[in-house]
Amino acid sequence: MVAASAGRFSEAGLAQLTEIVSHYPDPGGAILPALWLAQREYGGWLPAEAIVEVAARLGRPASEIQGVASFYTMYNMQQRGRHHIEVCTCLTCGCLGAYEVIDELERILGIHLGQATADGEFSLTEAECLNYCEAATVVQVGERYFGGVNAENAADLIARLRGSEECTPVSLSNAIVEAIVPGYFASSAHG
Amino acid sequence: MAELQVLLQHRNVPGIDGIDVYESHGGYAGLRAALGKERQGVIDEVKASGLRGRGGAGFPTWIKWNGLPKSGPAQHYLLCNADEGEPGTFKDRELLLKLPHMVVEGMAIAAYATRSTNGFAYVRGEFVESAAQLRKAIDQAYRRGYLGRNILGHSDFCFDLHIHTGAGSYECGEETALMSSLMGERGQPRLKPPHGPLPVVSGVWGSPTLINNVETYACVPHILTHGGAWYAAMGTQRSPGTKIFSVSGHVARPGNYEVELGTPLTELIELAGGVVGGALKAVIPGGSSVPILPAEKCAGVTLDYEGCQAAGTMLGSGGFMVFNDKTDIVALMRRTAQFYAHESCGKCTPCREGTRWMSRVLDRITSGAGRMEDIDLLLSICDQIDGRSYCPLGDAASWPIRAGIRNFRHEFEHWVRHGSSPISGFVPPVRSHGPASVPGRQE
Ligand SMILES: Cc1cc2nc3c(=O)[nH]c(=O)nc-3n(C[C@H](O)[C@H](O)[C@H](O)COP(=O)(O)O)c2cc1C
Ligand code: SF4
Numbered sequence: 001m002v003a004a005s006a007g008r009f010s011e012a013g014l015a016q017l018t019e020i021v022s023h024y025p026d027p028g029g030a031i032l033p034a035l036w037l038a039q040r041e042y043g044g045w046l047p048a049e050a051i052v053e054v055a056a057r058l059g060r061p062a063s064e065i066q067g068v069a070s071f072y073t074m075y076n077m078q079q080r081g082r083h084h085i086e087v088c089t090c091l092t093c094g095c096l097g098a099y100e101v102i103d104e105l106e107r108i109l110g111i112h113l114g115q116a117t118a119d120g121e122f123s124l125t126e127a128e129c130l131n132y133c134e135a136a137t138v139v140q141v142g143e144r145y146f147g148g149v150n151a152e153n154a155a156d157l158i159a160r161l162r163g164s165e166e167c168t169p170v171s172l173s174n175a176i177v178e179a180i181v182p183g184y185f186a187s188s189a190h191g
Numbered sequence: 192m193a194e195l196q197v198l199l200q201h202r203n204v205p206g207i208d209g210i211d212v213y214e215s216h217g218g219y220a221g222l223r224a225a226l227g228k229e230r231q232g233v234i235d236e237v238k239a240s241g242l243r244g245r246g247g248a249g250f251p252t253w254i255k256w257n258g259l260p261k262s263g264p265a266q267h268y269l270l271c272n273a274d275e276g277e278p279g280t281f282k283d284r285e286l287l288l289k290l291p292h293m294v295v296e297g298m299a300i301a302a303y304a305t306r307s308t309n310g311f312a313y314v315r316g317e318f319v320e321s322a323a324q325l326r327k328a329i330d331q332a333y334r335r336g337y338l339g340r341n342i343l344g345h346s347d348f349c350f351d352l353h354i355h356t357g358a359g360s361y362e363c364g365e366e367t368a369l370m371s372s373l374m375g376e377r378g379q380p381r382l383k384p385p386h387g388p389l390p391v392v393s394g395v396w397g398s399p400t401l402i403n404n405v406e407t408y409a410c411v412p413h414i415l416t417h418g419g420a421w422y423a424a425m426g427t428q429r430s431p432g433t434k435i436f437s438v439s440g441h442v443a444r445p446g447n448y449e450v451e452l453g454t455p456l457t458e459l460i461e462l463a464g465g466v467v468g469g470a471l472k473a474v475i476p477g478g479s480s481v482p483i484l485p486a487e488k489c490a491g492v493t494l495d496y497e498g499c500q501a502a503g504t505m506l507g508s509g510g511f512m513v514f515n516d517k518t519d520i521v522a523l524m525r526r527t528a529q530f531y532a533h534e535s536c537g538k539c540t541p542c543r544e545g546t547r548w549m550s551r552v553l554d555r556i557t558s559g560a561g562r563m564e565d566i567d568l569l570l571s572i573c574d575q576i577d578g579r580s581y582c583p584l585g586d587a588a589s590w591p592i593r594a595g596i597r598n599f600r601h602e603f604e605h606w607v608r609h610g611s612s613p614i615s616g617f618v619p620p621v622r623s624h625g626p627a628s629v630p631g632r633q634e
């Protein structure tokens with residue numbers, strides 16, 4: 001079902017894509033998961049070649065894949081910082097100090113909301129409700145949530161991230177792929 | 192009054208996310224009980240329980256289940272709506288994180304009742320940890336014979352369950368948009384009756400499809416284990432059972448609280464430790480989409496579908512947000528409008544344009560440049576969206592703004608007159624919305 005194509009999918013990635021396609025009665029269903037895979041394989045975002053490769057592998061027009069990918073906010077159509085920081089400013093967090101957190105992060109990082117640091121280490125954006133409101137203010141960095149963030153401890157968060165090896169957009173995509181692809185592959189079928 | 196925990200009773204038992212501990216606390220007894228009945232018997236049990244959908248609309252669960260074809264060769268699909276995106280709600284995330292087997296068991300029971308052989312849990316993309324917990328539970332359930340072929344030796348029951356993750360879109364929680372997204376499309380809704388088919392007739396890939404919320408499925412094992420009558424004895428007559436409320440905002444102990452439906456609203460605030468930082472000003476009881484309730488209207492309101500409606504609001508998803516008297520309601524409404532403008536899928540004009548205009552007019556008011564006629568302009572935009580949009584997101588964008596103006600019009604007028612907040616010292620945030628990409632590093 002998965003067609004040959006030039007591109008950057010690893011062997012493991014192709015095996016996972018093959019498994020994913022088998023979950024759906026129509027290969028269209030595999031488009032969203034395939035984009036998650038591509039985002040991991042392409043280093044945390046979806047350059048034009050990634051769209052072209054997903055389209056070729058699934059036998060769809062690239063324009064369709066581009067149209068789908070660009071609808072969803074978690075597919076990065078541009079490269080993010082190595083640590084992509086999303087601060088929830090929605091109803092609860094917004095009333096419990098989220099904007100002070102943003103002011104402090106802007107000050108520490110020397111950037112404004114919607115920007116990235118020149119060294120590419122951090123990007124900063126505002127998020128809609130992350131549905132973790134009991135821990136307001138909530139900050140998401142890739143697959144990790146930080147609760148109870150405030151203007152006082154924001155600097156600790158940045159220090160912690162600076163020391164971390166991770167590239168959050170890649171690790172996020174990887175964690176999602178691991179959750180949607182079972183440990184066993186199609187050949188060893190369920191049950 | 193105290194909590195009445197049915198779903199959350201064992202949420203803090205160590206290892207309850209694993210299959211052994213879950214089984215030792217009564218897990219999968221509901222599935223065994225279901226398989227001891229005819230399929231219709233399972234639906235009848237759910238009917239007797241009076242269970243209503245916990246995703247927001249409160250639709251009777253059994254009617255949906257009963258609507259799928261009872262015979263014939265068609266492939267049936269079963270979907271779990273775990274796209275929880277309604278601001279203020281965080282119950283499904285905790286259920287999946289701590290009690291994933293309860294959701295798997297509920298889905299398996301529903302699959303048996305509706306002859307569904309293929310299931311997808313559509314999990315919000317941000318819920319990475321919850322998705323990992325669900326993955327683990329699904330794998331364990333396969334190994335124990337609760338999923339897969341001939342479940343528990345039943346010759347006529349096979350059910351495969353997959354996880355599909357979203358990728359950041361509130362609208363994908365709307366059931367037909369979720370189906371579009373599952374099929375690999377942009378998350379835009381489809382026609383429903385009277386213009387299109389019900390999902391139980393023609394849903395995902397044109398097949399009969401059942402969709403329920405995470406919490407709805409989590410209720411099902413308990414109903415099958417203890418009986419529909421037992422469940423119906425809790426709550427009120429028209430809103431039976433318990434409901435999880437996600438309490439957040441200005442309370443001492445925010446978190447998920449499970450109470451009987453019909454519990455007084457003020458008791459839930461007390462359960463969460465009471466209001467902090469000032470006196471109670473307002474409550475949004477059911478997620479950002481429902482009308483805000485000012486403090487003076489909270490007394491006597493009961494938390495059930497009818498009680499909330501009588502008070503002029505809705506139970507919704509149970510996202511219960513509490514605000515003290517330091518809260519600027521106009522700024523809160525501005526942020527609400529920003530949410531809907533961001534999440535509008537763009538398919539229909541009233542919502543796509545209207546949510547944007549609401550957001551811009553509210554920006555103008557909170558920037559200090561508002562005009563008195565802007566308040567009625569907002570109301571007129573609400574009227575032009577409500578009932579005129581393709582799916583309920585548009586309606587849901589207009590309700591909170593309209594209620595905000597009706598209940599707190601004096602605060603809007605204060606903003607217009609003085610160019611500043613009625614709350615002393617409150618400075619509204621002015622924000623940009625750039626893409627946060629790395630400069631010069633696009634290949
Ligand atoms: C804009 C919008 C967002 C929604 N988001 C969710 C959601 O995140 N989770 C959910 O279960 N239902 C959500 N719903 C309701 C679903 O359309 C649907 O009614 C529900 O999944 C049915 O399940 P239930 O009968 O078990 O409640 C949403 C509806 C709309 C209009
Ligand atoms: S109301 Fe219209 S534009 Fe808004 S989300 Fe629904 S279909 Fe999309």
Ligand code: FES
Pocket residue numbers: 088089090091092093094128129130131132133134136138278279280
């Ligand atoms: S408002 Fe921030 S997580 Fe919900």
